[in-house]
Amino acid sequence: MALNADYLGRTFPPSEPYEVSRVKIAEFAEAIGDDNPLYHDREAAQAAGYPDVIAPPTFPIVITMAASRSAVGDPGLGLNYAMVVHGEQRFSYTRPLHAGDVVTAQSTISGIRAVGSLTMLTTDTEIRTVDGEHVCTGYSTLVERGAE
Amino acid sequence: MTAVKYADVAAGMELPPASYRATRLSLVKYCGASGDFNWIHWNERIARSVGLPNVIAHGMFTMAQAGRYVTDWAGDAGVLVEFAVRFSAPVVVPDDDDGATIEVSGTIEEMLDDNRVAIGLTARSGDAKVLTRARAVVRLP
Numbered sequence: 001m002a003l004n005a006d007y008l009g010r011t012f013p014p015s016e017p018y019e020v021s022r023v024k025i026a027e028f029a030e031a032i033g034d035d036n037p038l039y040h041d042r043e044a045a046q047a048a049g050y051p052d053v054i055a056p057p058t059f060p061i062v063i064t065m066a067a068s069r070s071a072v073g074d075p076g077l078g079l080n081y082a083m084v085v086h087g088e089q090r091f092s093y094t095r096p097l098h099a100g101d102v103v104t105a106q107s108t109i110s111g112i113r114a115v116g117s118l119t120m121l122t123t124d125t126e127i128r129t130v131d132g133e134h135v136c137t138g139y140s141t142l143v144e145r146g147a148e
Numbered sequence: 149m150t151a152v153k154y155a156d157v158a159a160g161m162e163l164p165p166a167s168y169r170a171t172r173l174s175l176v177k178y179c180g181a182s183g184d185f186n187w188i189h190w191n192e193r194i195a196r197s198v199g200l201p202n203v204i205a206h207g208m209f210t211m212a213q214a215g216r217y218v219t220d221w222a223g224d225a226g227v228l229v230e231f232a233v234r235f236s237a238p239v240v241v242p243d244d245d246d247g248a249t250i251e252v253s254g255t256i257e258e259m260l261d262d263n264r265v266a267i268g269l270t271a272r273s274g275d276a277k278v279l280t281r282a283r284a285v286v287r288l289p
Contacts, residue, residue: 024181031181032212033168038225050226057215057228061208062182082187082198086207088281090232096225139232145199 003119007077007109014106015067017130022099025055032056052099059097064125064138067105071123072142079121079144087120087143094134102130117146151223154263154288163221163254168213170205170239171247178209192243204238210250210278214269217252218284229264230285237276248273263287
């Protein structure tokens with residue numbers, strides 16, 4: 001099924017504020033099997049110059065994916081989630097997220113293109129603190145495989 | 149941890165390879181931690197019904213292993229400036245005790261200004277190259 005090209009360029013409202021917690025960082029780090037002390041030990045993180053434990057580099061996907069769900073999950077776009085795989089991902093960081101950050105994320109649909117039987121959907125999601133400081137932008141390309 | 153210094157790095161330098169494991173349990177944990185419960189990451193019946201060989205790892209799980217590879221090498225997890233991958237093949241995770249193995253290697257591609265270094269990454273699982281165009285830019289002390 002082709003995606004609705006009218007959604008190209010559409011920016012969705014920012015997400016509700018998300019508070020980055022030590023518990024969520026530890027859960028995520030454990031799930032990826034990473035015991036780096038900067039993710040688990042506040043004193044180690046502070047000794048390295050961070051205000052609190054920091055999040056792994058791919059942690060922002062937790063926030064960007066939740067935010068972009070309003071975009072990719074919009075019924076008018078017509079994405080069949082069971083046929084979706086993740087094609088590309090890029091992050092551009094101003095700094096790592098750390099516990100205590102309160103951030104919002106805002107998504108824009110920056111690309112819809114067909115390649116053979118595939119449809120590629122690119123979403124840019126900016127993460128900023130509630131004070132407006134840029135932390136990270138995630139660029140996700142989802143690939144919808146064509147139905148048989 | 150000892151942080152790698154910019155002065156200690158040169159273009160063309162190869163980083164020691166590392167391998168990481170993905171089991172069904174890893175994927176279930178990653179579903180919960182990430183909030184991505186797409187059935188293809190935990191339900192073999194649905195994965196096969198949509199034409200996949202079996203349950204596959206989240207692309208972001210594989211990217212996380214590549215990230216871990218870079219941060220372990222750099223000795224500081226907060227050094228990334230850019231991190232990009234293309235998911236070129238799925239990591240297929242069988243329902244057994246061993247799961248799948250993801251092998252990551254890297255090369256210093258380019259020395260950039262402002263103490264930044266570009267690292268080219270490769271990741272394989274079995275015979276498949278699971279990441280392509282994988283690149284991390286880090287800022288070293």
